[in-house]
Amino acid sequence: MIVSFENRLSRFLGTTAIFIAIILVLFPFLWIFLESIKPPSLGGRPDIWRFEPSWENWREIVFNSNVPLNILNSFFIALITVVISLICGAPAAYAFSRFRGFQGARYSILAAEMMPPAILILPLFLLLYKLELIDSRVGVITAHLTFVVPVVTWFLIGFFDEVPKDLEDQAMIDGYTRFQAFYKVILPAVRPGLAAAGIFGFVLSWNDLFYSLLLTGAESRTLPVAIAGFWTFRGIELGKMAVAILIAVIPVLILSYSIQKHLIRGIGGSGVKY
Amino acid sequence: MHIKYKLILPLVFLLSGIMLYPFIFSLWLSLQDYRLTRINDVQFVGFENFGFIATDQSFLNAMGNTISFVASAVIIELILGLSLALLIQKLLIFRGFVRSILLAPMFITPIAVGLMFRFLLNSEIGIIPFYLLRIGVSLDWFGPELALFSIVLIDVWQWTPFMLLMFLAGLEALPKTPFEAARVDGAGRWLTFSSITLPMLRPVIVVALIIRALDAFKVFEYVFAITRGGPGNSTETIMYYIYQTGFRFFRMGEAAAASILLIIFILVFVILIVNLSRPKVIK
Numbered sequence: 101m102i103v104s105f106e107n108r109l110s111r112f113l114g115t116t117a118i119f120i121a122i123i124l125v126l127f128p129f130l131w132i133f134l135e136s137i138k139p140p141s142l143g144g145r146p147d148i149w150r151f152e153p154s155w156e157n158w159r160e161i162v163f164n165s166n167v168p169l170n171i172l173n174s175f176f177i178a179l180i181t182v183v184i185s186l187i188c189g190a191p192a193a194y195a196f197s198r199f200r201g202f203q204g205a206r207y208s209i210l211a212a213e214m215m216p217p218a219i220l221i222l223p224l225f226l227l228l229y230k231l232e233l234i235d236s237r238v239g240v241i242t243a244h245l246t247f248v249v250p251v252v253t254w255f256l257i258g259f260f261d262e263v264p265k266d267l268e269d270q271a272m273i274d275g276y277t278r279f280q281a282f283y284k285v286i287l288p289a290v291r292p293g294l295a296a297a298g299i300f301g302f303v304l305s306w307n308d309l310f311y312s313l314l315l316t317g318a319e320s321r322t323l324p325v326a327i328a329g330f331w332t333f334r335g336i337e338l339g340k341m342a343v344a345i346l347i348a349v350i351p352v353l354i355l356s357y358s359i360q361k362h363l364i365r366g367i368g369g370s371g372v373k374y
Numbered sequence: 375m376h377i378k379y380k381l382i383l384p385l386v387f388l389l390s391g392i393m394l395y396p397f398i399f400s401l402w403l404s405l406q407d408y409r410l411t412r413i414n415d416v417q418f419v420g421f422e423n424f425g426f427i428a429t430d431q432s433f434l435n436a437m438g439n440t441i442s443f444v445a446s447a448v449i450i451e452l453i454l455g456l457s458l459a460l461l462i463q464k465l466l467i468f469r470g471f472v473r474s475i476l477l478a479p480m481f482i483t484p485i486a487v488g489l490m491f492r493f494l495l496n497s498e499i500g501i502i503p504f505y506l507l508r509i510g511v512s513l514d515w516f517g518p519e520l521a522l523f524s525i526v527l528i529d530v531w532q533w534t535p536f537m538l539l540m541f542l543a544g545l546e547a548l549p550k551t552p553f554e555a556a557r558v559d560g561a562g563r564w565l566t567f568s569s570i571t572l573p574m575l576r577p578v579i580v581v582a583l584i585i586r587a588l589d590a591f592k593v594f595e596y597v598f599a600i601t602r603g604g605p606g607n608s609t610e611t612i613m614y615y616i617y618q619t620g621f622r623f624f625r626m627g628e629a630a631a632a633s634i635l636l637i638i639f640i641l642v643f644v645i646l647i648v649n650l651s652r653p654k655v656i657k
Contacts, residue, residue: 110563114461121458122475124531128490131501135493146504184388192385199378212393214588216640218616219633222626223399224392246392253385278377307483309595310613314621324485328599331489338493345486356481357474363539 129349136342143338157339166318167344170326174348177237177322178305181244182298185252190294193256194282198265206257212250217310220246225314235317243311248301255300259293260286296362299355306352323348403630410624423631433632435607436615437639439522443611444590447529451586452579454530455537460567462538463545473542480535488599491528492516518605525596525609533589537582544578545571580651584644591640612636 135143139154161167196202196209224243225234233239263286271281287294309324316325327348330341404424407417427433462472479487495515497503506513515524548571556566594613597603603610603618610618612632620629 111464114464118458118461118465118472118476122472125476125479128494128531131494132490144499146499146501188384188388191381195378195381202378202382205382212389214640214644215393215397216592216613216633216636218592218613219400219630219637220393220396222403222620222630222633223396225621226403226626227396227399242392245388246396249385249388249392279380282381303481307481309483309485309598310617313598314617324483327483327489328485331492331599338499341489341493345490348486349482352481352483353478356477360474360477 132342132345136339136346138339140339157343161340161343161347165340166321167323167326167347170321170323171347173237173316173320174306174323177240177244177320178302180237180241181248181305182252182301184241184245185249185301186294186298189249189253189297190256190287191282193253194260194286196253196257197260198268209250209253209257213247213254215246215250217247221311221314224311228315234315235320237320239315240312240320240322243315244305244308247308248305251304252297252301255297256290256293259290259297263289292362296359299359300363303352303356306348400630400633403626404634406627408625408627408630410621410626419627423627424635427628427631427635432607432610433615436610436612439608439610440591440593440612443522443526443529443593444587446523447526447533447590448583448587450526450530451534451537452583454534455582456541456575456579458534458538459541459545460571462542473538477535477539479532480539482532484532484595485599487528487532488596491524491531491596492600495524516601516605518608521601521605521609525593525600528596528600529590529593533586536586540578540582541575544575548574576651580647583651584647587643587647588640591636 134149136157137153137155138145138148138151138157140156142148142151196206221243224246228234228236228239228242233242267289268276268278268281268286271285272278276284307324308322309328312322312325313328316322323344327341327344330337330344405418405420407419407422409415458476462469462476465472494500494502497514497516500515503513503515514520552570552574553566556570561569592613593611594617597609597611597614598617601609603614616629616632616636619625619632
């Protein structure tokens with residue numbers, strides 16, 4: 101096949117554009133990484149590219165700061181949030197997918213997903229304050245459930261929709277009750293969906309700043325809130341901030357890479373059929 | 375009780391407790407003079423809070439900022455995301471690899487993105503202004519003129535990947551026949567795009583637009599990380615305004631009223647978009 105000049109030119113321009121986009125995406129990460137291994141005395145110098153790498157910032161963060169505690173808090177909060185979301189969300193998503201009469205319920209899940217945090221933070225703050233749960237992990241988990249539960253449920257509806265109905269019909273003919281069929285046959289069939297929804301919910305909770313900022317204190321502070329605290333000291337804390345950012349970002353990138361394929365179905369739910 | 379109600383029971387209980395109840399509490403809150411500084415002296419004031427908010431100059435300013443932020447960010451993201459999706463679809467090699475890299479920004483915590491760019495664009499220690507100055511361009515990225523625009527750019531960096539994700543899936547799912555027919559008929563690239571690809575992508579575009587716009591209305595982290603609403607109040611967004619009113623000035627009643635006005639605004643916006651985007655031709 102003869103490729104015309106015009107075709108080659110457009111292919112070249114397209115590849116160049118993609119190349120530029122890749123650089124624009126990667127450069128901030130690269131620069132933050134360089135900053136994290138700069139000796140603290142060279143921190144915040146935009147003109148320095150070559151230097152003796154120093155692990156000073158990393159050592160400080162790992163052994164001499166609250167960041168390990170923040171990581172534990174973030175991890176624990178995200179994990180519990182996801183577990184509760186799956187326990188409550190999976191049966192409901194299954195019901196929404198299989199039974200008639202839940203059209204309205206589907207839309208209310210969507211509406212819950214769209215609810216701006218601004219409207220929930222005020223009452224949640226006051227309630228948790230009265231229950232003396234400010235600066236507690238329980239309080240943050242409660243708040244995170246408000247956005248993780250709807251997303252996880254919505255995510256799962258799409259996965260249940262794709263499981264053929266014959267599967268549970270067959271199970272029920274074999275003598276299972278409806279619930280047993282759900283629990284022993286359908287749930288194992290959507291295991292990849294549960295994993296994807298769980299990981300997505302975990303990432304959402306792990307990344308949250310708004311609720312955590314207002315509901316945590318020294319004890320229960322999560323990683324994003326801790327990161328936000330590094331800038332106040334400006335240049336001095338820059339390297340440490342870079343380390344904390346990388347610690348917050350790297351696990352999430354690895355996790356989300358594993359669910360990329362499932363994301364579309366999840367976000368679109370069953371409402372969007374392409 | 376039918377099994378279908380049993381299955382949804384845990385969810386209903388949970389959401390009633392953590393969403394419905396707080397939501398109703400919020401409605402009640404918006405009618406009270408509720409200050410964190412005198413929590414035992416709460417007074418019913420009717421719609422006074424709404425009256426105050428609706429005429430408050432800084433609320434209107436925050437609303438204006440948010441609307442221009444959402445409109446510019448979402449439109450740029452839509453165009454960039456669609457173009458990149460079309461380009462990636464044409465790639466013969468490395469397609470999965472390129473996609474994975476380009477999607478990365480949407481997964482990381484927005485506060486980290488905000489701080490990264492505060493660092494990159496800072497006029498004293500930032501690398502971008504440093505090299506721009508070398509070629510004679512002097513820009514104060516977070517100064518009064520550019521600050522809101524810089525926040526838009528940061529949003530574009532983080533969320534164009536979302537549009538890309540939606541459009542890649544949308545393009546992949548399009549049937550092949552219309553494109554083959556168009557090629558046989560000798561339709562050019564632009565004609566194929568504007569009369570086949572675009573109309574067929576319409577549902578995906580609408581969904582992506584709505585999800586992204588609703589998310590952009592919640593913008594808070596970049597503002598919190600970088601400008602705290604300034605300089606002046608040129609980057610104060612609606613979320614930041616509510617945060618300030620409620621947790622800096624301790625006026626919970628007015629903050630609740632503002633958040634309810636926000637919800638109403640968002641509802642109207644969604645209904646408008648859904649109606650405007652219906653195909654004009656009735657089948």
